[in-house]
Amino acid sequence: xxxxxxxxxxxxxxxxxxxxxxxxxxxxxxxxxxxxxxxxxxxxxxxxxxxxxxxxxxxxxxxxxxxxxxxxxxxxxxxxxxxxxxxxxxxxxxxxxxxxxxxxxxxxxxxxxxxxxxxxxxxxxxxxxxxxxxxxxxxxxxxxxxxxxxxxxxxxxxxxxxxxxxxxxxxxxxxxxxxxxxxxxxxxxxxxxxxxxxxxxxxxxxxxxxxxxxxxxxxxxxxxxxxxxxxxxxxxxxxxxxxxxxxxxxxxxxxxxxxxxxxxxxxxxxxxxxxxxxxxxxxxxxxxxxxxxxxxxxxxxxxxxxxxxxxxxxxxxxxxxxxxxxxxxxxxxxxxxxxxxxxxxxxxxxxxxxxxxxxxxxxxxxxxxxxxxxxxxxxxxxxxxxxxxxxxxxxxxxxxxxxxxxxxxxxxxxxxxx
Numbered sequence: 338x339x340x341x342x343x344x345x346x347x348x349x350x351x352x353x354x355x356x357x358x359x360x361x362x363x364x365x366x367x368x369x370x371x372x373x374x375x376x377x378x379x380x381x382x383x384x385x386x387x388x389x390x391x392x393x394x395x396x397x398x399x400x401x402x403x404x405x406x407x408x409x410x411x412x413x414x415x416x417x418x419x420x421x422x423x424x425x426x427x428x429x430x431x432x433x434x435x436x437x438x439x440x441x442x443x444x445x446x447x448x449x450x451x452x453x454x455x456x457x458x459x460x461x462x463x464x465x466x467x468x469x470x471x472x473x474x475x476x477x478x479x480x481x482x483x484x485x486x487x488x489x490x491x492x493x494x495x496x497x498x499x500x501x502x503x504x505x506x507x508x509x510x511x512x513x514x515x516x517x518x519x520x521x522x523x524x525x526x527x528x529x530x531x532x533x534x535x536x537x538x539x540x541x542x543x544x545x546x547x548x549x550x551x552x553x554x555x556x557x558x559x560x561x562x563x564x565x566x567x568x569x570x571x572x573x574x575x576x577x578x579x580x581x582x583x584x585x586x587x588x589x590x591x592x593x594x595x596x597x598x599x600x601x602x603x604x605x606x607x608x609x610x611x612x613x614x615x616x617x618x619x620x621x622x623x624x625x626x627x628x629x630x631x632x633x634x635x636x637x638x639x640x641x642x643x644x645x646x647x648x649x650x651x652x653x654x655x656x657x658x659x660x661x662x663x664x665x666x667x668x669x670x671x672x673x674x675x676x677x678x679x680x681x682x683x684x685x686x687x688x689x690x691x692x693x694x695x696x697x698x699x700x701x702x703x704x705x706x707x708x709x710x711x712x713x714x715x716x717x718x719x720x721x722x723x724x725x726x727x728x729x730x731x732x733x734x735x736x737x738x739x740x741x742x743x744x745x746x747x748x749x750x751x752x753x754x755x
Contacts, residue, residue: 361542361543361544362544363463363544366459366463366532366536366542367456369536369538370456370459370537371455373536373538374535374537375537376451377451380444380448380451381448383444383447384441384444384445384448386444387437387441388441390440390441391441394431394437395430395434397424398422398423400421401419401422402419402420402421403419403421404417404419404604405417405419406605406609408610408612408616409612411605411615411616411618413624414624416603416604416606417601417603417604417624417626418604419600420599421597421599421628422598422599423595423596423597423630423632424596424597425593425595426593428590429590429591429593432583432586432587433587435583435586436580436583436586436587439576439580439583442579443573443576443577443579443580446573446576447573449569450569450570450572450573453745454569455535457745458535460741460745461741462531462532462535464552464738464741465528465531466525466531466532466544467544467548467549467550468549468734468737469521469525469527469528470525470549471548471549471730472521472524472727472730473518473521473524473525475723475726475730476518476521479723480511480514480518483510483514483719484511486507486511486715486719487507487508487510489507489706490503490507490508491504491507506716510716510720514723529542549733549734549737551683551736551737552736552737552740552741552744553740554676554740554743554744565665565666566662568665570661571658571661571665574654574657574658574661577654578654581650581651581654582651585647585648585650585651588640588643588644588647591640591643591644592634592637594631594633594634595631595632596631596632597628597629597630597631598627598629598630599627599628600627600628601624601625601626601627602623602624603618665746668746669746672739672742672743675742675743676736676740676742676743678739679735679736679738679739680736682732682735683733683736686725686728686729686733687729690725690728690729693725694726694729695722697718697721697722698718698719698722701714701715701718701719701722702715
């Protein structure tokens with residue numbers, strides 16, 4: 338029995354460990370971020386709150402109910418139960434509800450902007466982590482090269498074929514490479530911490546990709562098919578303008594009169610007779626009455642000021658939209674230029690530099706082992722090859738960052754990879 342329980346515990350623990358180290362794709366990270374990120378949760382609450390507030394558009398003043406009794410009168414109209422209800426002009430309620438609906442839509446647009454910003458940050462962090470992993474992998478491969486160099490230098494030193502200086506340089510290169518590897522480990526850890534923070538999780542994140550891919554950008558984006566009004570910030574400002582215009586409509590309708598309605602019916606309390614006089618109901622039936630009233634504002638100073646202020650908000654929004662339009666348009670051009678520049682640099686690495694670096698390292702390795710070149714030449718060549726490897730990773734990382742910035746400058750579909 339104990340063995341069975343122990344086996345179950347081991348299986349559960351193994352499953353938990355596997356879950357904690359589960360390989361993660363970018364799509365899974367994005368889904369987890371939308372589910373767990375506090376900003377997204379707060380945005381959903383804000384949307385729900387705005388929709389709840391729509392019901393306040395029809396908020397009427399409390400209904401007034403009064404009972405009046407005249408101690409010296411019997412079945413007269415002064416002994417009655419009266420109901421009174423006042424309300425604003427009916428069109429004001431419709432205007433207020435329209436504004437609250439616009440505010441709900443504004444919260445939805447803000448949520449969409451936050452979602453896109455979060456997706457951009459998660460995507461950027463994910464590819465940053467891939468770049469750090471790629472750098473570490475390149476340095477680990479270079480560690481093997483330098484370790485082999487040190488092995489050969491030690492062997493040549495013992496055989497009397499090389500001096501102490503060659504062995505010292507070999508060790509120096511290996512130590513420098515391992516120092517860079519430690520820096521790369523820290524970069525990987527920091528990238529994972531950043532991603533965990535965005536996903537609001539402590540789970541270990543292991544990207545599915547075994548190498549750093551290049552993000553594909555649709556051709557229409559490169560052709561300049563960009564609508565600045567579809568950018569998140571301008572969409573928010575556009576919706577804020579609609580809310581401001583609705584507020585102007587409400588301010589205009591505040592000049593309309595208020596309406597009040599009332600009705601009363603006879604209610605005689607016979608036991609209430611402090612003067613001991615004859616108090617009896619009207620023999621022909623209960624007195625009933627009604628009243629209709631209109632409250633007309635005579636002083637418009639405050640209402641005019643409120644209307645002017647509402648119009649100012651519309652003008653402020655217009656100026657903000659003009660400034661944001663210029664900023665977003667300039668940003669798109671800058672981001673597009675950055676992408677084209679980084680694309681050319683990446684193409685150069687892929688078509689020329691990487692092949693040359695691989696060939697340089699291969700030839701240098703073979704030539705040094707055969708004794709065709711001395712260690713100084715060998716060091717120079719393998720350093721060139723290593724610098725090219727790291728330069729390629731930096732170029733690919735810069736390209737991906739530019740691609741992400743270009744894709745997320747306005748709402749887009751999920752990017753594809755080459």
